[in-house]
Amino acid sequence: MASGTVVLTKASPTVSLDKHGVTSGLIRVNLNWTSPRAAAQREVQQARGVFGKVRAVLRAGAVKDVDLDLGCMIRFTDGSKTVVQALGNAFGATGRFPYVALDADDRTGARAAGENLVIDLDHQAAFSKLLLFVYIYEGAGDFRGLDAVVTLTSDRGDRFEVRLDDCPPHAHACAIALIKRQKGELVVGREVRWFTPQDGPGIQDVISRAYRLGMKWTPGSK
Incomplete structure (x- = not known):
C-alpha cells in the first residue's frame, strides 16, 4: 500500500x-473546493453577540x-x-469507450x-x-478564495495533488494537468494554466485550441 501524497x-x-x-486499474481524479455558502454559514455559527450574528446572517444571505x-x-x-464533462451530459464510461467517467455534478461545493x-x-494504451x-x-x-484542490488517487492509495493556486483576477477556467506518454512512461504534468474571458468565448474551445487538441464544439446545457 502506498503512503503519503506527491504534491505537484x-x-x-x-x-x-x-x-x-x-x-493498471482505476485512478480517481477528485475536485474539491470550499463552498462560499458553507463558509458563510460557519461564520454565522461562530459569530458572537447580537449585532455580530445579524451581520453574519446578512452576509450569508448575499452569498451564492x-x-x-x-x-x-x-x-x-x-x-x-x-470530452467527459457534465455539460451536455457527457458523463462517459469506464470499461468501454471512452474509458473515462464523471461520477456526479456537484453544483454547490457542499458535497463532501x-x-x-x-x-x-487498463485501457491506457488507447490514450494519447x-x-x-x-x-x-x-x-x-x-x-x-475557493481553495480548489485536485487529487489523483490510484486503487492502491497512491495520491498525487495539484492545488489551483495563484489565480489571477477574472480567471474562470483552469487547465489542471496533462497526462501523456513520455519516453515510454505515463506521466502526469501540472499545468495550472488560467483562462479569463479575454481569451475568448466558449471556454472548452479556448482550452482545446491552447493545447492543440483539435476538437469541434457545439453548444450544450446541463
Whole structure:
C-alpha cells in the first residue's frame, strides 16, 4: 500500500505513474473546493453577540453557491477525440469507450466527495493525451478564495495533488494537468494554466485550441 501524497508544484511539476507502479486499474481524479455558502454559514455559527450574528446572517444571505465543473479532454492513439464533462451530459464510461467517467455534478461545493473523474488505466494504451480541466459554471467571478484542490488517487492509495493556486483576477477556467506518454512512461504534468474571458468565448474551445487538441464544439446545457 502506498503512503503519503506527491504534491505537484511549479518547482516539481511532473510525476511518472509508472515509477510509482500505477500502470493498471482505476485512478480517481477528485475536485474539491470550499463552498462560499458553507463558509458563510460557519461564520454565522461562530459569530458572537447580537449585532455580530445579524451581520453574519446578512452576509450569508448575499452569498451564492458556486458550481465548478471538472472535465477531461481526451485524444486517443487512433486520432479520435472526445470530452467527459457534465455539460451536455457527457458523463462517459469506464470499461468501454471512452474509458473515462464523471461520477456526479456537484453544483454547490457542499458535497463532501466533491466531483470525481475515473480513468481506467487498463485501457491506457488507447490514450494519447488526457487534459484535466475545470471551469466556473456559475456563482463566482473567479477561483480566488475557493481553495480548489485536485487529487489523483490510484486503487492502491497512491495520491498525487495539484492545488489551483495563484489565480489571477477574472480567471474562470483552469487547465489542471496533462497526462501523456513520455519516453515510454505515463506521466502526469501540472499545468495550472488560467483562462479569463479575454481569451475568448466558449471556454472548452479556448482550452482545446491552447493545447492543440483539435476538437469541434457545439453548444450544450446541463
